Amino acid sequence: MVKRWKWILAVGAIVLGCAGCGASPKPAETGAVDTKPVDVVQTESPSEEAPASAPTESEIEQKNDNYEDLEEKAADGDTAAFAGQIQAAVVAKDMDALAKLCAFPLAVNGEAIETEEAFMSLGADAVFTEERCAVIEAVDVSVLEETAAGVIMGDATPNIIFNSVDGELCITGIN
Numbered sequence: 001m002v003k004r005w006k007w008i009l010a011v012g013a014i015v016l017g018c019a020g021c022g023a024s025p026k027p028a029e030t031g032a033v034d035t036k037p038v039d040v041v042q043t044e045s046p047s048e049e050a051p052a053s054a055p056t057e058s059e060i061e062q063k064n065d066n067y068e069d070l071e072e073k074a075a076d077g078d079t080a081a082f083a084g085q086i087q088a089a090v091v092a093k094d095m096d097a098l099a100k101l102c103a104f105p106l107a108v109n110g111e112a113i114e115t116e117e118a119f120m121s122l123g124a125d126a127v128f129t130e131e132r133c134a135v136i137e138a139v140d141v142s143v144l145e146e147t148a149a150g151v152i153m154g155d156a157t158p159n160i161i162f163n164s165v166d167g168e169l170c171i172t173g174i175n
Contacts, residue, residue: 079151079162082169083141086153086160090136093128095120101162103170110175127174132158149173 082101089097099116106113108127113119135154144151150163150172161173 078169079144079146080141082162083139083144083151083153086162086171087136087139087141090128090133090160093124093133095124095127098127098171101171103163103165103172106171107173107175129158132160132174136160 085101086098088094089101099119102116102119104113104115104119106119108119108122113122132154135158139153141153144153150161153160153162157175159173159175160171161175162169162171164170165172
C-alpha cells in the first residue's frame with residue numbers, strides 16, 4: 001500500500017511539473033513589463049537627424065530596378081566600358097571621378113548618401129580601402145554578369161554595384 005502512495009505521489013509531482021511547461025502568456029497579456037536590458041547605440045547627434053523622407057537602402061535598390069536596360073547595355077559592351085571607368089577611378093583613388101559615376105542617393109557601406117557633396121565628405125580613406133581597391137582592380141570586366149541587383153564588381157564584400165538608372169549606367173552601391 002505504501003508503494004502505491006509513493007507511486008501516485010510521484011506521478012502527481014510529474015503532472016504538476018509538466019503543467020508548468022505549457023505556453024506561458026506574453027508579458028503584454030499578463031500586464032508584466034519586459035525588463036531585459038537594451039543596448040542603445042546613437043550614431044548621430046539629435047541635431048543631425050536625417051530627414052523623414054531619407055530613402056533607405058532598399059528604396060535605393062528599388063529605384064535601380066531596370067534589368068532589361070542593363071541587359072541591353074551589356075550586349076552593347078557598355079557595362080565592360082563602364083566597369084573599366086570604375087576601375088580607373090579606384091586605382092587612381094580619384095574621388096571626383098568616382099563621384100561622377102554615381103547616382104544619388106547612393107548606398108555606401110549600408111548608409112544612404114544623399115548628395116555628391118556628402119559622398120565627397122566621406123573622404124578617400126573611407127572609400128578607397130586597401131581591400132576594396134585590390135578587389136576592384138582584380139575584376140575581369142569582360143566577364144561581368146547582370147543580376148537583379150545590378151552588375152556587382154567583386155565576389156563578396158567589399159564590392160561596387162552599378163546599374164542602369166534613367167537609361168545611364170551609374171554606381172548604386174559601394175560596400
